[in-house]
């Protein structure tokens with residue numbers, strides 16, 4: 221069993237070691253506050269609470285600042301937000317780091333190779349810092365420990381969103397992380413109920429990081445038709461395609477099938493079109509529900525066949541609690 225009062229719960233100052241995933245376009249203040257109010261840690265992802273695109277780094281940072289303040293009108297419990305590194309991170313990183321330093325957000329999830337400087341700055345600002353690496357290598361866990369992170373997330377290929385390139389399943393991924401580091405390990409990928417929490421706990425995980433199950437929650441910001449489709453889908457209905465950072469699973473909309481074709485033809489030659497489909501696809505497909513017209517992505521984890529109803533965040537948290545002691 222997973223301990224309710226595990227090191228993850230203690231370090232993050234939460235009642236249950238449950239973190240809702242920082243899903244691009246698929247989080248907002250309401251959902252994040254609901255998770256934190258239910259005793260977990262709600263995590264704001266990229267474009268949290270937004271419906272419109274922007275390419276301005278300043279606007280992106282301002283939007284995140286506003287969303288954090290909005291969550292703060294709904295909860296005084298710990299909340300988190302994500303810093304994502306794509307390549308060098310470009311001009312988006314520094315304005316966002318400043319927002320996180322200045323605002324009342326307690327935990328920063330650093331995705332991929334975030335430089336030591338930022339980890340130190342978050343710690344100096346009194347935040348806890350969690351590491352997640354899409355590539356999930358032994359080396360990355362060792363490095364995270366040396367850099368002073370407070371915990372690591374390990375995601376198996378079962379997860380929604382981009383999963384690890386070597387397609388390592390959640391069971392094995394947890395064991396790899398446990399062996400590589402003495403930091404608390406938070407498991408992700410296919411965790412949707414009490415039984416899966418229990419299984420992750422038996423393998424040594426001290427917390428869970430959950431995306432797909434929270435997509436089909438009452439409080440999730442995605443379109444109602446997307447939630448209803450998630451409940452209806454089976455794993456067989458999904459296709460696995462090469463994403464920008466690793467494989468993803470999606471309902472096969474024409475957009476995603478076209479992307480698969482372009483990827484197979486030449487990823488390098490079609491980089492612009494491919495990135496456009498993926499990065500905008502969460503917004504057009506899931507958030508706005510455009511997948512019915514064949515637009516965008518409907519990206520969800522392999523556990524989709526076991527997600528059979530739309531529940532409130534509190535009901536989902538109650539179910540997870542059944543797998544803890």
Ligand SMILES: Cc1cc2nc3c(=O)[nH]c(=O)nc-3n(C[C@H](O)[C@H](O)[C@H](O)COP(=O)(O)O)c2cc1C
Pocket residue numbers: 241242243244246265266331352375378379380381382408409410411429430431432433435502506519520521522523
């Ligand atoms: C729609 C969707 C979007 C996601 N976007 C991101 C993202 O932008 N950054 C990130 O680190 N992970 C993202 N993820 C992955 C999750 O963070 C997490 O690893 C995964 O959802 C856990 O597995 P599960 O979906 O089986 O619960 C996304 C997942 C989903 C389902």
